[in-house]
Amino acid sequence: MAKEKNQRKSPDETQYQAIQQEKEIKRPIIQNCIKAFFVGGLICLIGQVITTFYIYFFDFTEQTAGNPTVATIIFITMLLTGFGLYDKIGQFSGAGSAVPVTGFGNSVISSAIEHRTEGFILGVGANMFKLAGPVIVYGVFAAFVIAIIKTILMKWMGL
């Protein structure tokens, strides 16, 4: 019964959804893209500055400076999230602050803060990766598939 109801739309529903299409405030997509481009670019620029800093002032090479850079960026994200600023940046820039590693950091940190009231084990521990978990799961899975393709192409087909 519920399934049937979900599949068929009554004329009233179709008509109202058409009104909604018209009345709904649209997302300003172009404006959002521009904001995301600049904020995302700015985050990457800061990352580059930090990398350069580590290479010049410490004993890092271009290959090894990546890890401390990511750690530093995530530490800054943690502070911004804890002080309640990152969600405001997120509302402004959308994908610009969600796609870089800072977005991943924010999703972990915000969940950890949020579930502090339920205790460290079932609260923080169990919920920390609630939003970031899918990124890890599908990231690992995608890497696995790509590795298989690479193996087939290079080892067996000799490309």
Place this chain on the structure above:
Amino acid sequence: MLLGKRTWNFPNKPVIISTGTVGGPLEKEGKIPDAFDVLYDENWLEQNSFEQAQQVLLEEAIDQAIKKSSIQEEQVEFFLGGDLINQITPTTFAINSKDFGYMGLFNACATSTEGLALAAHMVDSNAANFVLTGTSSHNAATERQYRYPTEYGSQKPPTAQWTVTGAGCALVAKQGTGPVITSATIGKVVDMGMTDPFNMGGAMAPAAVDTIMTHLKERNVPPSYYDLIITGDLGKVGREASLELLNQKGIHISQDKFIDCGLSIYKNDQPVLAGGSGAACSTVGIYGHFLQKIIKGKVNRILAVATGALHSPLTVQQKGTIPCIAHAVSIESGSGLS
């Protein structure tokens, strides 16, 4: 007395003898800070969790409503109310130290007028002398349950709404000074197949329209009978859609008489996107702001129509639609008011 199928007429005209309204920091900076008896500067209210903070909001609203009336807390017989949090715990926990008979209600953001209609019905039919009814919501507690962690940096679309941090209570009595409740129309669940949880106003508009039309028809009055028709939390999108739908059905209400609480609480430059929402939105708007207009004699008759979206995070994830409801209560200037 039943009129038609879903409208109650209250011949004994129960009186709202006092109200209590409480708000949070964003409400304090909003358009109508005068509508609140108590305003808090921060979201935690010195509690350990947002849910406990919400409980304190309701406790304070109850205390204010009783303090402003001429009766003692012991004289209140029943409390009807609810909120948006799972198993309506903030309401239950706020009441558990009180000596009231308690009926927990859930109709999402329409709980305020659901409670008011039932309270009026109980008083009108001699089932009670003094009934308290109220709702509460807390922005962070609601965000966390329905959406993402409060500090998560996701971008909300312009159709999204901001949950009001606050609580409101009304004390309904047989006699006394205050605005009177003359009738109520109980809404039915209306589902137009809308699925976007970031556009609640759009989903709720048809429910508001259905209840308003049923009310006018069953009470046999024209829309002009009311000085104001006040919806709960339709926001920009829902208000526009409701006006369009009403127009299509041949009911013409002028723009300035069709007011939404969600658009009345915050200033235009506050970051609330399409407007306020939440169980406290209609409660503080109606009890705190619009009842004052009746008491001061600026308006005589209002129709309060709180709207609620009856989905859960689970039904949204399972690709369910958003069923909605609206209840209407007509409030008029009356007993003892100049």
